[in-house]
Amino acid sequence: MTGSEVAARLAVEDVAVRYGAVLAVDHVDLAVAPGEVVALLGPSGCGKSSLLAAIAGLVPHAGRVLVDGQDVSRRRPDQRDTGLMFQDGALFPHLDVGDNVGFGLRMRGWAPDRRRARIDEVLELVGLAGLGDRRVDALSGGQAQRVALARAIAPQPRLLLLDEPLSSLDRRLRDRLLAELPEVFAAVDAAVVHVTHDQDEALAVADRVAVMDAGRIVRLDPPGALWDDPRTAFVARFLGWHDVFATTRADADDDHPHLPLDERILATLGHPALVGVDAARVEVDTDLPTTPRATDGATSWTGHVVARHFAGDHVAVDVALDEVETGTGPIVVRATGPIHAMPADDDAVAVRVPDEAWRALAVD
Amino acid sequence: MTTPAAPSHGSDVPDAARAITRTLPTGWRVATVAVPAVFFAVLFVWPVGTIIATGLTEAGAGGDALDVLLAPTTRRVLWFSTWQAVLSTVLTLAVGLPGAWLVARVDVPGRTLFRAAVTVPFVLPTVVVASAFTGLLGSGSPVMAWIAGLFGLDAPPRLTQTLAAVLLAHVFFNVAVVVRTVGGRWSNLDPRLVRAARSLGASPWQAFRTVTLPLLRPAITAASAITFLFTFTSFGIVLILGAPGMATLEVAIYRATAQLLDLPQASTLALLQVVAVAAALLVNARLGRDRAGSSGITTAAHRGLQRPRGLQWAGVGATVLLMAVVIGLPIAVLVERSLATADGHSLAWYRALADTDSVLAVAPWEAVRTSLVFAVAAAAVATVVGGAAAVAITRRRRSTWGRAFDLLLMLPLGVSAVTVGFGFLITLDTPPLDLRASPILVPLAQALVAIPFVVRILVPALEAIDDRLRQAAAVLGASPTGTWRHVDLPILFRSATVAAGFAFAISLGEFGATVFIARATSPTIPVAIYRLLGQPGAINLGRAMAMSCILMVVTIVVVAAVDRLRVADLGAF
Incomplete structure (x- = not known):
């Protein structure tokens, strides 16, 4: 066992969860330091919630779960010192807000006045000061999630587990709560595992992102590194990369059309089967160049805009390339940029991708 | 760093699907079963x-039971039970369907009150x-x-005793x-x-x-099945209102026991009753399979309440009048009769309840006290x-054992109160368990x-508790x-209060089983009313009223x- 594992607040070793014939979590390892936030990101059914349930002790599992080096695998959920926040709160309907938040403290035998002080403190932290007497069915969706968060952190658990905590909220509320989460996490100094299927949420909140697919963690990296180099087509697609292409005719399929690239670029990337590019690095220009293919450290094509997608403060345009020799249907490249700088529908444009923007992607 | 074990998909991984997350402490788990x-x-x-065994033994011996089964009287009882139940069901549908229409489709003032009033008879003791x-x-x-x-x-x-x-x-x-199910x-x-x-x-018709x-x-079939079952096993109404020779199986069992002291005959009839009810329930369950569908069912957004127009007003008037006669009149006359004395209306009969009485051996007021305690x-x-x-059933909902247990608990409903009372009479008054003299016998039967x-x-209340609340706790x-203690019980408290309230109301009005086992010196209210009704004289009738x-x-x-508590309950969760 290495030193880094001893220092981990949470260590998951070879954990597996099985539902009948389905192996939902397939022998996963993961270590989280105190104060660190790890996002478990993956499509629904990838096993991320099952892994969380295993850590909390809610489902039987193989492998070991260690908290501060202690094996808690055989302990019941109430003996693991964990805070767990559910997708839609799961607030106790028979208790008011204060009693919900104080539930964990009561179970730990805190005296009433100490309990009250802590409840007030935590409610203030989540922005609900003074709402302790409110009935839980009189709360809005956003307030209910804040109460659920307050309830999970009130006993200062060593682990804080959040299972899709924001996905039942509308976008505006989600963004607001998302912005407040780091402050709350900082106040508890727990190892935080945040389960989500939303890549923006994962990238915004986490110190490291663990991408899960079919019960396994296929990637574990800080958000910047992950976004900059997804390495596999699955991760690239899941992060929202649109521009993923096959480098040869043989590797092409419906999801990955064949885009012929210069040997110079392919050689630098090591002749991968698939390549991708972050749409933000793709440049579009309505001033057409004279030659379709330039060699000034970039590749250029001509094309025309076939779709525009507005996304808040920026816009994505899909450009169908002209005159690209391919037997696999039209090649569409996506580029994003500020609204005022992007061309309109049907505009003829030049598309330019700098050489260093290409990333080799492995087929999964 | 240790080498990670080769991923094995074998049986070393416990099956989470089989794990019970609602872990109940072992002691409780045993106790609930x-x-x-x-x-x-x-x-x-x-x-x-014991009743069934007695009945079968007699039949096997070729003795009385077979005679009883083949006797013309038995056939007459079975035939009467059946055809009066069919007739009652048809008449109930004829009266109930317009009521269902009024409750479901017509927007008139006092609709809610109407619905509540129509429900009252169902909760009244027979x-x-x-x-x-x-x-x-x-x-x-x-x-x-x-x-x-x-005229x-x-x-x-x-028209009494007809x-x-x-x-x-x-x-x-x-x-x-009919009104509640179909409506x-x-x-x-x-x-x-x-x-x-x-x-x-299409024309309206x-x-x-x-x-x-x-x-x-489906709803009409369900309502008919329930009505048929209730009237087929009707006891108090046929016993008190029917002509002397008129008997459903229930009444025949009672008369064979209490008046003829013919236990073998009673056992055989009770066996017949169990078989008939089981058959009816089976047929009902079979029919029920086809009616599970919810096609055409809408959400609250599309409720079709409409103000009546033109001829519909006549329909509304006729329905209200029909219900007033069928339901309102008997209740109104009951209140009037309880106040009517030879010298006009007064509370004399109520005052007379305090006097000790030769029919009951105690003052009727004593029966009120006895009833409340019981x-x-x-x-x-x-x-x-x-x-x-309920806890045991909920935990084993999907297993065969759970369903069998569920069915077993429903049986007293089908087997009928008279059979239960009769069964108590013949088993619990002899050693090893002699409860005959014990006052606990009546509450146990109830x-x-x-x-x-x-x-x-x-x-349903237990099943409605979200398992994640238990996980959160x-x-x-x-x-x-x-x-x-902190999640299940507090959430169940209201439903448990509702259940206790209904159990109290049912026990208070229970007649079929109680009449067998209540001691002569401590009658319950229904037993006291039955005895008073059976005696001549204005004072007995007046006090019964x-x-x-x-x-x-x-x-x-x-x-x-x-009911209020129950409505509030649904509103809260």
Whole structure:
């Protein structure tokens, strides 16, 4: 066992969860330091919630779960010192807000006045000061999630587990709560595992992102590194990369059309089967160049805009390339940029991708 | 760093799908099965089993039982039980369907009140219903006097102890089943279906016949089945209102035991009753398989309440009048009779309840006290035993054992109270368990009758508790016992109160089982009313009416209070 594992607040070793014939979590390892936030990101059914349930002790599992080096695998959920926040709160309907938040403290035998002080403190932290007497069915969706968060952190658990905590909220509320989460996490100094299927949420909140697919963690990296180099087509697609292409005719399929690239670029990337590019690095220009293919450290094509997608403060345009020799249907490249700088529908444009923007992607 | 083990998909990984997340402490787990199991083994399986065994033994010996089964009287009883039940069901449907329409489709002031009023008869004890119709159809009835005047008769007609009285009382009692079952489904039918039919060229009648009626058929079948079962096993109403020779199986069992002291005959009849009810339930379950569908059911957004127009007003008026006569009149006359004395109206009969009486051996007021004590005890027993059973059933919902247990607990409902009372009589008065002299016998029998209702209320309430609440509590540090105490119990508290309230109301009015086992010196209210009705004299009739009014008011108050709680319950969660 290495030193880094001893220092981990949470260590998951070879954990597996099985539902009948389905192996939902397939022998996963993961270590989280105190104060660190790890996002478990993956499509629904990838096993991320099952892994969380295993850590909390809610489902039987193989492998070991260690908290501060202690094996808690055989302990019941109430003996693991964990805070767990559910997708839609799961607030106790028979208790008011204060009693919900104080539930964990009561179970730990805190005296009433100490309990009250802590409840007030935590409610203030989540922005609900003074709402302790409110009935839980009189709360809005956003307030209910804040109460659920307050309830999970009130006993200062060593682990804080959040299972899709924001996905039942509308976008505006989600963004607001998302912005407040780091402050709350900082106040508890727990190892935080945040389960989500939303890549923006994962990238915004986490110190490291663990991408899960079919019960396994296929990637574990800080958000910047992950976004900059997804390495596999699955991760690239899941992060929202649109521009993923096959480098040869043989590797092409419906999801990955064949885009012929210069040997110079392919050689630098090591002749991968698939390549991708972050749409933000793709440049579009309505001033057409004279030659379709330039060699000034970039590749250029001509094309025309076939779709525009507005996304808040920026816009994505899909450009169908002209005159690209391919037997696999039209090649569409996506580029994003500020609204005022992007061309309109049907505009003829030049598309330019700098050489260093290409990333080799492995087929999964 | 150790080398990670090769991924093995083998059996080293425990199956999470089989794990029970609702971990109940072991002691509780055992108790929730053991308490109801022992209760039912001793108080139901043993007594009823003894009856069946007696019946079969007699039959096997080729003795009395076979004679009883083949006797013309038996066939007559079985035939009467059946055809009066069919007739009662048809009449109840005829009266109930317009009521269902009014409740489900028509937007008139007082609709909610109407719905509540129509429900009242169903919660009334059978003895109160029998009293009301004795008052309505008897010689002293103001209604009968009015009819005599209308047709110029010399004396008011007397309809008590006739088939008409039995049928009227059955309709009175079961109209609520039709109105609530059919009306409930009707109000959930998507009104746009009828509008679509109308726009396709159907007349209102054609639209009703081709769209509404087929969609209502499952509810109508269900309501008919329930009404048939209730009237087939009718006891108090036939015993009190029927002609002397008139007998359903229930009444025949009672007479064979209490009047003829012919236990073999009673056993054989009880066996016949069990078989008949089981057959009826089986047929009902088979029919029920086809009616599970929810096609045409809409959400609240499309409720089709409409202000009546033109001819519909006549329909509304006729329906209200029909209900007023069938339901309102018997209750009104019951109250009037309880106040009517030779010297005009007064509370004399109520005051007379305090006097010790030769018929009852005690003052009728004593019966009120006895009834309340018994009902409280019965409600407590039914809530504890039924609650434990509900927990056990919920935990094993999907297993064969769970379903078998569920069915076992429903059996007292089908096997009938008279059989239960008779079974108590022949098994629990001899060693090893001699409870004959014990005052606990009556509450135990009443609890047995009430338990199916308690289970029916608590199982859905338990299933409605989101398992994640228990998980949340566990993660927050609640032990299995703590989760049970701090989550399950508080959430169930309201439903348990509702169940206890219903159990109390049922026990208070229970007649079929109680009449067998109540000691002569401590009658309950229904038993006291039955005995008073069986005696001649204005004072006995008057006091029976007064007692019936008291029982009616208490029952309505308890059920209404409980119903309010239930509505609030649904609103809260």
